[in-house]
Amino acid sequence: MNYSWRPVELLNGIRAFALAPEGSARESGPANSAAGAEHTALESPGLVTTRRGGVSKGPFESLNVSFRVGDDPASVKENRALIAGSLGLDQGACARPEQVHGNLVLRADGPGDRARADGLVSASGDVWLSVHVADCVPVFVFSPDLRRTGLAHAGRKGTAAGVTTNLLNMFKSAFRCDVSQLIVALGPSVGPCCYELDSHTASHLRRECVAQRRGRFFFDLWKANGLQALEAGVREENVVMPPACTSCKADLFFSHRAHKGTTGRQMAITRSGGLRLKGASVRENGRRD
Numbered sequence: 001m002n003y004s005w006r007p008v009e010l011l012n013g014i015r016a017f018a019l020a021p022e023g024s025a026r027e028s029g030p031a032n033s034a035a036g037a038e039h040t041a042l043e044s045p046g047l048v049t050t051r052r053g054g055v056s057k058g059p060f061e062s063l064n065v066s067f068r069v070g071d072d073p074a075s076v077k078e079n080r081a082l083i084a085g086s087l088g089l090d091q092g093a094c095a096r097p098e099q100v101h102g103n104l105v106l107r108a109d110g111p112g113d114r115a116r117a118d119g120l121v122s123a124s125g126d127v128w129l130s131v132h133v134a135d136c137v138p139v140f141v142f143s144p145d146l147r148r149t150g151l152a153h154a155g156r157k158g159t160a161a162g163v164t165t166n167l168l169n170m171f172k173s174a175f176r177c178d179v180s181q182l183i184v185a186l187g188p189s190v191g192p193c194c195y196e197l198d199s200h201t202a203s204h205l206r207r208e209c210v211a212q213r214r215g216r217f218f219f220d221l222w223k224a225n226g227l228q229a230l231e232a233g234v235r236e237e238n239v240v241m242p243p244a245c246t247s248c249k250a251d252l253f254f255s256h257r258a259h260k261g262t263t264g265r266q267m268a269i270t271r272s273g274g275l276r277l278k279g280a281s282v283r284e285n286g287r288r289d
C-alpha cells in the first residue's frame with residue numbers, strides 16, 4: 001500500500017498534514033461539498049500539525065506546542081489539549097523523547113518523557129508518541145498493519161549521527177520485522193531549497209546530500225534521512241517524502257530558519273493502531289496551502 005501526505009482540517013479547526021493510504025475512501029459530506037472540502041474518516045498512521053488552529057499570539061501564532069520557546073504556558077497547555085482532544089488522545093498517555101539532537105532511540109511501551117533520546121518505537125496502543133519540530137524532520141516508521149510504529153526527531157546533527165538508521169535498527173530488533181515491508185515517512189521540514197550552511201559545516205556532511213549553488217552550500221535533510229532508510233533495507237516506494245518545506249511555507253508552519261529562531265513548534269504524532277481522524281475534512285482544489 002502506498003501512502004502520501006494529505007492536508008486535513010480537524011473538527012475544531014486545527015490544520016494538519018496526515019499520512020493516508022493513496023486512493024483511500026473520501027466520503028463526500030453533503031453539507032460540506034459546496035465549500036470544496038470533503039468529510040472523511042481517515043485511519044492515519046501519523047500526523048503533523050501546522051501553526052493554524054491554536055490560541056498562541058505573536059511569533060507563536062497560533063498552535064505552538066512547546067513550553068521551551070518563550071510562549072505563554074497557558075496558551076501552550078490549551079494548544080496541546082486542543083490537539084489531543086481533536087484526535088481523542090489522552091494527554092497522560094503521551095511518550096516523548098527529550099530531543100537533544102542525538103541519535104538515541106528507545107522502546108516506549110508506557111507514557112512519559114525519555115531523557116537524552118531523539119526517537120521512540122512502540123507496539124502499545126496505550127501510548128502515543130510525539131516529537132516537536134520547526135524545520136527538523138519528523139521521521140515516522142510503521143508496519144503495514146500499523147501495529148508497530150516509531151517516530152524520531154532528525155535535525156542536522158541527529159541526521160549526521162544516524163538517528164534514522166538507529167530508528168530502523170531499534171524497530172527491527174524490538175519487533176523482529178521485515179524491514180522491506182516497513183513504511184518510512186518524512187514530515188514537513190526545511191528543504192534543500194532553504195537549508196543553507198557554511199562550507200565548514202557542509203564539509204562534515206554526506207557529500208551527496210550537499211548541493212552547491214553560486215558558491216553557497218545547501219543541505220538536503222530529506223535525502224540524507226531517505227538514504228538512511230534505503231540503506232537499512234526500506235524499499236524506495238515505501239519512503240514518503242515531505243509534503244512541504246517549512247521555511248518556504250512559513251505562513252503555514254513554524255520555521256526556525258524563516259523566523260530567525262523566535263518561533264513555535266509543530267507536533268508530530270503517531271500511535272500503534274493508527275490515529276482516527278473522524279470528521280476531518282480534506283482540503284483540496286487549490287486550497288492545499
Ligand SMILES: [Zn+2]
Nearest residue numbers: 193194245248
Ligand atoms: Zn524551502
